[in-house]
Every structure is written in structure tokens, then in C-alpha cells.
Amino acid sequence: MSREFALKLNGVGIEYLQRQSFFRHKKHRVLSNITFNITKGETLGVLGRNGCGKSTLLKVLAGIIAPDQGNIEFFGNSVSLLTLAAGFDNELSGRDNAIVSAMLLGNTKADAIAQLDEVNEFAELGGAFEEPVKTYSAGMRARLGFSIAVKMQADVLLIDEVLGVGDEGFKKKARSVILDRINSEQTVVLVSHSVDTMVNLCQRAIWLERGQLKGIGEAATLCEEYRNTFKL
Template sequence: MTTPPTPPTPGSAPDPRRTRAEAERTDLAARVRDVSITYRTTFEKKPTLKQALVRFGRGQRAVSEIQALKNVSFEVPVGTSLGIVGANGAGKSTLMRALAGILPPTSGTVETWGRASTLLALGVGFNNSLSGRENVILGGLAAGLSKEEVEERADEIAEWTELGEFIDMPMRTYSSGMFSRVAFSVAVHMEPDLLMIDEALSAGDAHFREKANAKMEELRGRARAMFLVSHGLGSIKEMCSEAIWLDHGRLMMQGSPDEVVDEYMKFLKVKKTATTTEDI
């Protein structure tokens, strides 16, 4: 069982160092300062024979702390498309959740300017008993749109999925690709200021991926900033203007996508091939 970090105390006083001008900044989309996030995990320790006899066979619960992010700091100017690379367990998704306001830092501060629409977990909150069209409406409401706004966009989003008559069938009958299409379509039609994408570009077949990439390009031109986590280093190079590399929760490098990806691949000691740049 994993216990998330304790959120800040409600009603705590605002940081007096943050001025009104700071709260209304137009040059930055996000700022991360000395952010650390620690998870506390409990597990059952296997007792020795002697301990089992003393404790009548009961195990002993132990607590382990996992430091997912360690004093990470960076700024994201307006207009930036930031790629985030790193191996599994590097802290990429944790960082994205902190930027989205889902996960409070254990220490440090995360500031963002603008409304975020996330593709962090496609379809979270969908009801499999409802149709795709009904979940389009549900997803729009969950993203903070008004009932009127959702009704205006529902048909457009449903058509964009290209699911035809399946859009009115229960989502429990969908394949994983069809499910991802609905979830992706809802997320990219929310007109966000900050677009955050965590491994969501593989939704659907080749035709739909091309369509999804085109939509992402369109959104990137309108959003204040885009954040992309992907093992597809080719996508990072193609879609991002800047990149950061995380390793075991630490920020290793920030720079151009070409420079960061090259250093990351050297660190992994892998050669550049079509396969390695597509999925590392």
C-alpha cells in the first residue's frame, strides 16, 4: 500500500514573498523550486520461525520511504514545449502529477500559470457501463467545463474519435485502442493553457496516431506550454523545444532536445537506431 505525501494544511497563510505581479506573470508557464516528493510504503516483513512463534504467526509491518524527486528546480517560459526523459522509476510521472496539481510536494514549491488539461491517465473516471458518447460528456464535466460547453462539443468530440456506431455502445465492449481514442479525444478538446501528456501518443492505429500528432501540434501552437513524457525519443526531438532528463529523482540535465537525448543515450550506453530512438 502506498501513502501519498501529506497535502498542505488547508487555510495556511500564502507565501508573503509572492507579489501580485508574481501571481499574474506572463513570461512563465511553470516554475519548480527545490521540489522533493517522498512516498511512504508499508509492507509485511516475513518473520523468522522464532518471531512467528512469539507473535503467533503474525507478520510485522515495516515502513519504507521512496524519494521519487530530489530537490528538482527548473523554469518553463511561455511558449515552451518541454520533453521529459528518463528510465522507468526516474520520477517523470511524479513530476507531471506535481505540475498538474494532483500531487503536492513534500518540500519545495510548484507554481503554474494557466488551466491544465492532462493526459496523465487516459480515461480515469470513465464509466464502462456508459456509452462512449456519455463518457465524452462525463469527461468534459470532470475537466471543469460547464454543461453548456460540454453539450456544444460532445458531437464534435464523438465524431473526432472516428468510432462510428460504436460511440453509442457501452465502453465495456471497447478494445483498449477504442477506449484510448475516446479518452484522448476528450483530453485534447479541452482547450488547455498547459497541456500535459504522459505516454498518450500511442492511442489507436497508424492513421489515428497521425491525426493525434496533428492535433497535438495544433494545441502546442495555442497553449502557454506543453509537457511531454515519452520513451519515444524521436517524438521528444520532433515535438519539443526544450528537454530535461531525470534519473532516480534527480535533474541530470536541461537543454535542447538534441543535446539532452544524446547525453541520455550516452548514459544508457546505447547506439542510435530507429528502434532506440523510438522506444527507450
């Protein structure tokens, strides 16, 4: 493969200290010796069961936490976690939240304001856009969150199980927008519990187990292996 690297992890390890008493701390290893790279334009899947370190890995990739061992190279790329409802304030209207949330996801204020109509149209909130978010149903809230998040611009987009929000109609729409992003030149890291989704969308995948890299390779092959191991 001669394509350009987007991200490169070299022996990344993460450990949390858990305070047990005043002086005693217990070390809790979440990731150890993770080495892989992501090339520009590819979609990489992350397989693994609950508690295997997927969320922690995404935080490392997003630059939210720094590795304790090893390092990560970004090659000047911006990496962002697709986050729903980041920094929502229940007392504020959908409109106000859409502005702050979009700014938190890296937009300028002017851009955040310019995209408001589009966000409202996509979220299908209508007049409720001017009402406080505390009056929203869980579905409306999720729709608003998704509509803001999907506008996010980043060189590498990290997606964690957000393919199914809202009712059936919205789910379909959301899915197609995400698929458009994934199938474009966008570099994506996708975490999903659905092995089928992974096979369909990803070229390559990695498999995490108890914080270790258990496998890395072509998505179809690795997913098959994963499926056989857990008899899915």
C-alpha cells in the same frame, strides 16, 4: 530569455511512506531537489528511464500531489494532465462517458454537450457512440478517450506518451492534432520514450535519473547526451 514564466519549481522533493508493520514506515524518495522553470509557449521534454520519477513529476505539475520539500509556483496558470478515458464507466454509453469525462477534464456541462458531435466524429465511432463502452474494443475505447482529452483547455498541458493510440490511420490523425497543439502558443510538458519525438518537438528538455535532475538544457544537445549514455 525575457519570456514570462508559466511554472516554476524550487527544490521540489517527494517521498512516499511505505508501511512495513504497525508502526514502522520506510521512506521512499521519488524526487529530490528538482528545480527548473517552464516559460510560456515553450515545449519542454522530460527524459528518463522507467521509474525515474517522471509520472510523479507530472502529478506535482498538475497539482494532484503537493511537494514534501520545496514549492511550485503556478502564476495563476491552469495545468492539466492529458488523460485518456478519465472516469469511464463501462456500463454507460460512449455519449454519457464523453459528457462526464469532459466535465472531469474541466469543461462545463454545456460545453461538454456542445462538443459531443465533434468528439464522435473524431473518434469515428458512428452508431457505437450510443452503445455501452463495455462493448468497445480497446482501440475504440482509446479513440474515444483521446477525442475527449484532446479538447481539453489548459494553460499548461502535460502529455504523457499518448501520441500513438488506435490503428495507423487514427494514429496519424491523433499525432497531427497533438502537433498542432504543441506548435501553437500552448505551453506543453511532454514525456516520451522516443528521443526522436523529443528532438523534433521540444525546445528544451530535462533529464531525470533516480529522482534527481541530471541535466537541463536545449533539447537537441540533451537528447544527444542521453542517447550516448544509454547507447540508444
